[in-house]
Amino acid sequence: MRYVPLVIAVLMVPLGLVLAGPLPFWGGAISSVAVLLSAVGLYDFFQTRSAVRKNYPIVARLRFLFEHFRPEIRQYFLESDHEETPFSREQRALVYRRAKGMEGVRPFGTLRNVNDIGHEWINHSVAPKHLPDAPFTITFGGPDCTKPYEGSVLNISGMSYGALSPNAIEALNKGAKAGGFAHTTGEGSISRFHRIHGGDLIWQIGSGYFGCRTKDGAFDPEKFAEVAADDQVKMIEIKLSQGAKPGHGGMLLGAKVSREIAEARGIEEGVDCISPSAHSAFSTPLELCEFVATLRRLSDGKPVGFKLCVGHPWEWFAIAKAMKESGTYPDFITIDGAEGGTGAAPAEFADHKGAPLREGLMLVHNTLTGLDIRDRIRLVGSGKLISAFDMCRVFALGADSCNIARGFMFALGCIQAQVCHTGKCPTGVTTQDRGRYKALVIEDKSTRVANFHRNTMVALKEAVESSGLSHPREFTPHHLVIRVSSREARSAASQYAWLEPGDLLTSESIHPAFAKYWKRAQSGSFTEAV
Numbered sequence: 001m002r003y004v005p006l007v008i009a010v011l012m013v014p015l016g017l018v019l020a021g022p023l024p025f026w027g028g029a030i031s032s033v034a035v036l037l038s039a040v041g042l043y044d045f046f047q048t049r050s051a052v053r054k055n056y057p058i059v060a061r062l063r064f065l066f067e068h069f070r071p072e073i074r075q076y077f078l079e080s081d082h083e084e085t086p087f088s089r090e091q092r093a094l095v096y097r098r099a100k101g102m103e104g105v106r107p108f109g110t111l112r113n114v115n116d117i118g119h120e121w122i123n124h125s126v127a128p129k130h131l132p133d134a135p136f137t138i139t140f141g142g143p144d145c146t147k148p149y150e151g152s153v154l155n156i157s158g159m160s161y162g163a164l165s166p167n168a169i170e171a172l173n174k175g176a177k178a179g180g181f182a183h184t185t186g187e188g189s190i191s192r193f194h195r196i197h198g199g200d201l202i203w204q205i206g207s208g209y210f211g212c213r214t215k216d217g218a219f220d221p222e223k224f225a226e227v228a229a230d231d232q233v234k235m236i237e238i239k240l241s242q243g244a245k246p247g248h249g250g251m252l253l254g255a256k257v258s259r260e261i262a263e264a265r266g267i268e269e270g271v272d273c274i275s276p277s278a279h280s281a282f283s284t285p286l287e288l289c290e291f292v293a294t295l296r297r298l299s300d301g302k303p304v305g306f307k308l309c310v311g312h313p314w315e316w317f318a319i320a321k322a323m324k325e326s327g328t329y330p331d332f333i334t335i336d337g338a339e340g341g342t343g344a345a346p347a348e349f350a351d352h353k354g355a356p357l358r359e360g361l362m363l364v365h366n367t368l369t370g371l372d373i374r375d376r377i378r379l380v381g382s383g384k385l386i387s388a389f390d391m392c393r394v395f396a397l398g399a400d401s402c403n404i405a406r407g408f409m410f411a412l413g414c415i416q417a418q419v420c421h422t423g424k425c426p427t428g429v430t431t432q433d434r435g436r437y438k439a440l441v442i443e444d445k446s447t448r449v450a451n452f453h454r455n456t457m458v459a460l461k462e463a464v465e466s467s468g469l470s471h472p473r474e475f476t477p478h479h480l481v482i483r484v485s486s487r488e489a490r491s492a493a494s495q496y497a498w499l500e501p502g503d504l505l506t507s508e509s510i511h512p513a514f515a516k517y518w519k520r521a522q523s524g525s526f527t528e529a530v
Helices: 004-019 024-046 051-055 060-078 089-099 166-179 221-228 259-265 285-298 313-326 347-352 357-370 388-396 406-412 442-466 512-520
Strands: 120-122 137-140 149-152 154-156 201-205 233-239 250-252 273-275 304-308 332-336 378-382 401-404 480-485 488-491
Touching: 004 024, 024 051, 024 060, 051 060, 089 406, 089 442, 120 388, 149 154, 149 233, 154 166, 154 442, 166 406, 166 442, 201 221, 221 233, 221 285, 233 285, 233 332, 285 304, 285 313, 304 378, 313 357, 313 512, 332 357, 357 378, 357 512, 388 401, 388 442, 388 480, 401 406, 406 442
Parallel strands: 154 401, 201 233, 233 304, 304 332, 332 378, 378 401
Antiparallel strands: 120 480, 137 149, 250 273, 480 488
16 A cells, blocks of 8 residues: 555556547646656655655655645744744734734733643732823933933844844834934944944944954954944943853854855955854953943943853852942843743753743842842843833843844744744845845835834833833832642742842842852852862
């Protein structure tokens, strides 16, 4: 029975020839198809590389065909509205509606089971407020910053030119300009496409020091100062790690290093571009603080911060001790969760490396509070945020603002095809193939980017008003409630341990991470003290 399709294909060849006399068209068609299938089947039968094709000639190829289209079949026909792979259909639809300016209300009640363990909600007030339509903003810049930045509480997270197409970069930046929010460059530095529309930029500097590097890849202070002087650059973010692949470097093959990418990154065209896994400008927590101060001075007082996905607790504690000891503080810290996205990452890193946003944010917030320096530093939450509720959750857990990456990609038209690393993005968002990205119309997509931001901010405003607050920073752990069992729901304030200002200066914290690792952290090294 395994060879029946092959036998039928072979027998159809003479049948087609017989029919070719009275029915030339149909006979010829049958003969052609039969010859093709016979050739494929005989090749499958005699080849030795694939056992399944050898045992099931012709038919086995249907398996590979269905396997190829399985993600699309699952996404469009089988997955439920709430199944997150990695974003659910409901989440994507929410972004699409807001980006298109469509009505976002839902009839007939929630589609979720509010009694499921893990279900979360934000408490409301019986005395809601009515706030003006002005968007929520926050000031970035501590006492050592002479050029603070008044920015939106929602900005575009780092996505490099090279990972995204030139049209996608232009659309994001034009949307940011129209909507009055900031666009983080990603570690690929500032390209010509970031500059065309003049949207506010957060210049991200990674371990490759792209845009401010010497020929051998070291940090170049003069080049940095030259680029940072541009008024379009509002803040500088040192990238220590990112959630999707923390502690992992990267390489852009020389064949993909175009003239425009080489120009933006300050590298040679057509030569492999290496992003080391660690920085060379500093190697200890105290040196990191010095680097922050150096960048602030070279940028003439602009806000400087760093981005990290929390890993070893003692390394973060060492950074915190170094800040306190040196008296040098970043203006902001971006906490990226392990649930964050990337164009390509090893499966082990994407699935099992780094702390999720919730745990990382709470640890950083608690540390700064315990050292009584929380008011000096803005905390930015990043990692799989889509809705205003997602933002309310991270505000309640300690964030001052939020960054979103993949949500803005959806606003550009991303359909979650998950082929970002292949250069074959069907919507032109993550490809350098001109034939593909020219289909992404900048004028139309930039409007959708601005719409998504504006409508999300409207939803955030309604959430803040309904809780009786005046600004999303007023959310506390008491506002966030989490169902922990079928009969019990607890606020985040009672479910987690929270430090009071100065706790780490006067007494030992009850938080397990502090009790175990705080004394082992040392400001002069990232290595755990024994």
